[in-house]
Amino acid sequence: MMENMLVTGGCGFIGSNFIRYLLGESDFEGRVINVDSLTYAGNPENLKEIKEKFGDRYVFVKADICDRERMDGLFDEYHPDSVCHFAAESHVDRSIVSPGAFIQANIVGTFNLLEASRNHQAQVELFHHISTDEVFGSLGKEGLFMEATPYQPNSPYSASKASSDHLVRAYHETYGLPITISNCSNNYGPYQFPEKLIPLVILNAMEDKPLPIYGDGLNVRDWLYVLDHCTAVWTIMKSGGRGETYNVGGNHEMENIRIVETICDLIDDLPAMKGKPSRRTLITYVKDRPGHDRRYAIDSTKLQRDLGWMPEESFQSGIEKTLAWYLEHSSWIERVRSGAYQDWIREQYEV
Ligand code: NAD
């Protein structure tokens, strides 16, 4: 029975969607302790209504997972019976420019949480680690990533996530820590920071700005609506085999250029765009990302067959919902894109 869950990175894109789902829609009846250091990607506004709505069932703690003593202290103070670990530096382009932050947050941070869990092993029923399909490297034209696919990460981001996956597995094998790991494909949906492809293209297209396509635009990603990722994580936490890894994917492979064209066409159809040239005219091919993985595609048969999980959203319905969300949240967008956003966080949390 998980009743007291420590969630890390709950103010980010997927973490905030997960907490909202867990408290509001799932059958979880306990308390969430959200531990987040509020980096540029962490925004407490993503969970604005949650405290009012759920009262004592939601606790926010501003803390850095790289602070080992603090993590241990939080386990003493809040006695979590489970951990769901989202906190990470998550953007590949940033990892190419500044890999050091990724080593700290993704590797050292995960190590600290594992140590805190090991020190409190009697109380920790499960440590669930959120990871990515990028740890498997790049596919050719054929084939899918399976759970047993050897790791071959190519970016500092994916290498740091691969390293953290190995540590989590090792804590199970060595210390018997009950763990599960999920390796998920590219997510999209509400609250995604507009540096990732889909929200960046939506916002630039609305503002008549260039839509940058790296290289030839034919790199392939496998897209999953964020809420489908959230249901997968909760399914794995509840019924996944301890020590097991599960691939999570939407079965929706698409070349980057097709994603961008789909968004352009949806925006062209908006009444506000009447009389304007097609958004496709904004597409601009730019220099390729160094070490750019060509294709990701994931086989999630194990999760579907063993645990009965299925994604609910089609790409078409998911992208329409996502576009509608960004169109309805202009003040959120303004804030996260402006310096005022970090000031706002400082005011709220006296950082
Ligand atoms: P995000 O960048 O939107 O959010 C990350 C959150 O972690 C932020 O709230 C940030 O403040 C927090 N954080 C970062 N460093 C921290 C630290 N040292 N201490 C405490 N908090 C810290 O990321 P996301 O897209 O929501 O991704 C969440 C997790 O899911 C990551 O582990 C990522 O690797 C994984 N993942 C993401 C995707 C995707 O498509 N976005 C796909 C598969 C897996």
Ligand code: TYD
């Ligand atoms: P991104 O959203 O950064 O996710 P990831 O690198 O983790 O897959 O990028 C998705 C794909 O889109 C990836 O192949 C890189 C490409 N891309 C662009 O072509 N232009 C952009 O401006 C961005 C941010 C990404």
